[in-house]
Amino acid sequence: MLLDNLPNASTQLNAILKAFPDFLLILDERGFVLDYKADDSIFPFASKQFRLGQSIASAFPPDVAGKFQQIVQDLKQTPAIQSFEYSVKLQQTEHWFDAKFIPVEPAQVIVVIREITRHKLAEERTQRQLNRLAALRAIDLAISSTLDIHLALSVVLSQVTSQLNVDAADILLLNPQNNLLEFANGVGFRTESLQQTRLPLGEGYAGMAALRRQVISVPNLQRGKTGFLRSPKFAEEGFHSYYCVPLIAKGHVRGVMEVFHRTPLTPDLDWFDFMETLAGQAAIAVENATLFRELQRTNFELTLAYNTTIEGWSRALDLRDRDTEGHTRRVTEMALKLARRLGVSEAELVNVQRGAILHDIGKMAIPDNILLKSGPLSAEEWNIIRQHPRYARELLSPISFVRPALDIPMYHHEKWDGTGYPGGLKENQIPLYARLFAVADVYDALTSNRPYRPAWTKEQAIVYIREQSGKHFDPDMVNHFLKMITDTD
DSSP: OGGGGSOOHHHHHHHHHHHOOSEEEEEETTSBEEEEEOOGGGGGGSOTTOOTTOBGGGTSOHHHHHHHHHHHHHHHHSOSOEEEEEEEEETTEEEEEEEEEEEETTTEEEEEEEEOHHHHHHHHHHHHHHHHHHHHHHHHHHHHHOOOHHHHHHHHHHHHHHHTTOSEEEEEEEETTTTEEEEEEEESOSSSTTTTOEEETTSHHHHHHHHHTSOEEESOGGGOOOGGGGOHHHHHHOOOEEEEEEEEETTEEEEEEEEEESSOOOOOHHHHHHHHHHHHHHHHHHHHHHHHHHHHHHHHHHHHHHHHHHHHHHHHHHHHOGGGTTHHHHHHHHHHHHHHHTTOOHHHHHHHHHHHHTTTGGGGGSOHHHHTOSSOOOHHHHHHHTTHHHHHHHHHTTOGGGGGGTHHHHHTTOOTTSOOSSSOOOGGGSOHHHHHHHHHHHHHHHTSOBTTBOOOOHHHHHHHHHHTBTTTBOHHHHHHHHHHHHHTO
16 A cells, blocks of 8 residues: 555654754754754864763863753753854854754754855845945945045045955055156045155056056065155055056046055956956046036136226227226226115125126217217217117127126116116116125216316215106115215215
8 A cells, every 4th residue: 555655753753854954953951962864065164073972061162062052051041043143264264154043842942054155146236236235325425525535545445445354455546747647636545655656657566557547556666666665654554465456437548547555466357347446436436526627717717808808898988988997907806885785695796897888888889979079969960979878788788708798898888767878777677786886886987087177076976866866876785875875985
């Protein structure tokens, strides 16, 4: 019968235990071995003299055995499953195990020991990858949130030393003016021996790495041949291992990253790959900073060219009308001073300045026989003169960089009560910059000599400005302006 062929319970248990890959121990309450089941492969990690009746202390390394005995004692008080991970080094290779203690009756403990080296290594790899991703994220944030190259490189280097587990690292940047690698930033150094580095391409390990565009590895610096080994200060660092990787961005070498360690290193391919990844991040930081500096320089040069052009236009008008020469400079200074008192931002002061310089640029379109006429103007001539704000708009509006400064040239002849020109605007319809400029413009005109009258005194001009408050001028602007010129007395 089929039932006669079925194995008995003892045979089944033996078969299960034989197939069981783990090390199985049965201990009494004192920690002595009552029984065990182990594959031969487990014995390199326990005593070869393993036998029944012996104490667990004699079967495992002392630190492991001590922990085992402590757990056995704890189970007497708290009979609950406990776990313990430990490692054993064999031929320079670390093996990891998980020991699970299961209390059973009567007064016995079953210990199941499983090798978890592969799992542990996978766990460590996963954690290392997570740490590296976090490091790259921190570097990305540093690069995107600051244009300070030294701050960004400091973040990169702190991640280099922590993630690569090395003692020190630095970055040398290539100066394109003289083709020298110059120290930019470093962490982990005991001395300042490398801070004066100015290394030509092709010289030393760093110079060779930059010239050849390849990683340089020197596992033992004492056997190497390079200049800094002869430096007494560098000798104080006590470095043993050295690695250098070029910083390359968009096909251009921007510098090198050097890595130092004071004991021998045995890096694997994964270590080298991540070092090059970190170097790539450093190269991006350097490239961004370089582009920003170039953009700043270009903007500065462009702004200088713009301002020079504007001043040239204003000078051309002054040369044409000698009677008002110097007026533009003086009224621009007063308008800027008043704007600052009103809290106008530095960025907007640029538009105030440009608008003030160009306030009468529309007069370039007025014929000489009208603009330079020494006698009274006819009604028709006055009508032509009043067109100069419109001419200013036609002249300047196509030019993008002066378009934000059009308020003053177009509206500085508007009046608070709406009787001005060219649009008859009133009160707050008149742009702020035109209102503040109008007070300064009239004050300077009154206190300057003209062919048809001598300059007024400051006191006379102040009386007139005050009288025109709420008529020609914004009352608030008058108050600020009069306080301003009084404060300068």
